[in-house]
Amino acid sequence: MSALALRTGLASALLIAAASSQAASVAVDILDSAGKPLADAAIYAEPESGAPASKSAKTVEIEQKGRKFLPAVTVIQTGTNISFPNNDTVRHHVYSFSPAKVFELKLYSGEPANPVHFDKPGTVVIGCNIHDQMAAYIHVVPTPYFAKSDAAGKAKLDGLPPGKYRLKAWHFGLPAGVPVAEQPLVVSGADSTTTINLNVKARSN
Numbered sequence: 522m523s524a525l526a527l528r529t530g531l532a533s534a535l536l537i538a539a540a541s542s543q544a545a546s547v548a549v550d551i552l553d554s555a556g557k558p559l560a561d562a563a564i565y566a567e568p569e570s571g572a573p574a575s576k577s578a579k580t581v582e583i584e585q586k587g588r589k590f591l592p593a594v595t596v597i598q599t600g601t602n603i604s605f606p607n608n609d610t611v612r613h614h615v616y617s618f619s620p621a622k623v624f625e626l627k628l629y630s631g632e633p634a635n636p637v638h639f640d641k642p643g644t645v646v647i648g649c650n651i652h653d654q655m656a657a658y659i660h661v662v663p664t665p666y667f668a669k670s671d672a673a674g675k676a677k678l679d680g681l682p683p684g685k686y687r688l689k690a691w692h693f694g695l696p697a698g699v700p701v702a703e704q705p706l707v708v709s710g711a712d713s714t715t716t717i718n719l720n721v722k723a724r725s726n
Contacts (some may be wrong), residue, residue, distance in 0.1 A: 547678045547706065548714040551670045551690060555723040558674025559692060561594040562719065563660040565667035566678055566686040566706055575600075575665065580636050583647075583657060585609050590647065590657030594693065596669045599661055602636035614650035621645050621661055644691065658693045681708045694721035 547566065553559040580602045584591045586609050597603065607613050607630045615626040621643025626633050628651070639645070642663045649655040666686075668676035688706040695702075702719055 543710050544680045544682055545708050545710055546712045547681060547688070547708065548712070549668075549670075549676045549678065549688070549690075550714070550716045551674045551676060551692075552716065552718050553694075553721045553723050554719070556718070557723050558670075558672070559719060559721055560670055560672045560674060562670040562674075562676070562690055562692040562717075563594070563596040563662065563667065564670060564676040564678065564688070564690050564717070565596070565662040565664050566681060566688050566708075567662075567664050567666075569685040569687060580604055582606060583659075585613050585615070585649075585655075588652050588655060590655060593657050594669060595657070595659045596667050597639060597659065597661055598665050598667065599640055599642055599663050600638075601661075602638050603659070604633065604636040606632045611651075613652065613655070615647060616650055617645050617647045619643065619645040622659075644693075660691050662689075683708050683710045688715065688717070690717045690719055692719050692721050695719065 549564050551559045551562045581595060581597055582604050583595055585607045588609060605615050605626055612628045612630045614628045617624055621641045622639050622645045624637050639661050642661050645659040645661065647657050666678045666681055668678055670676040686706040686708065687703050689701050689703040691701045699720060702717060
């Protein structure tokens with residue numbers, strides 16, 4: 522290898538390393554009103570200036586099985602498609618009247634012909650017109666920086682470029698009419714941790 526090629530390769534490697542080192546991760550602990558870990562909360566970071574970087578959206582699945590929607594909570598970026606395969610022993614009729622997405626998949630089993638496209642941010646509540654006990658939530662966010670809290674109330678946002686953000690959190694247990702919780706977030710290029718408390722009542726055992 523020539524000296525020029527070696528220098529060029531080294532320069533390229535340094536540029537890649539510098540670019541990757543700028544992006545940071547933010548670990549978030551989500552707590553309910555009693556200070557207990559809260560699962561199934563949507564956590565997302567919206568840049569205060571400029572449009573967030575776009576990501577190629579893949580098709581997400583919400584399965585119907587055991588007369589339930591699985592998972593019960595899904596977080597996606599605007600522009601994402603969701604498929605609703607019915608792997609149950611009975612037919613279902615999936616629908617939503619939510620302003621963020623009104624749609625209807627009439628009585629069917631198996632895989633629907635086409636996925637549903639979610640092009641507006643907001644909360645979409647879905648149900649089954651045949652089985653009233655079936656319900657699930659889709660929270661659509663206008664940013665690629667999002668996650669859902671696990672059973673320990675933990676979520677992690679990866680790949681955030683340095684800058685100022687609004688860190689937002691939503692949960693289906695929030696009282697009606699309460700706005701999405703938010704707080705300022707500054708990403709400097711180093712990984713960080715933070716905590717969000719939501720006004721969601723603790724579940725009784």
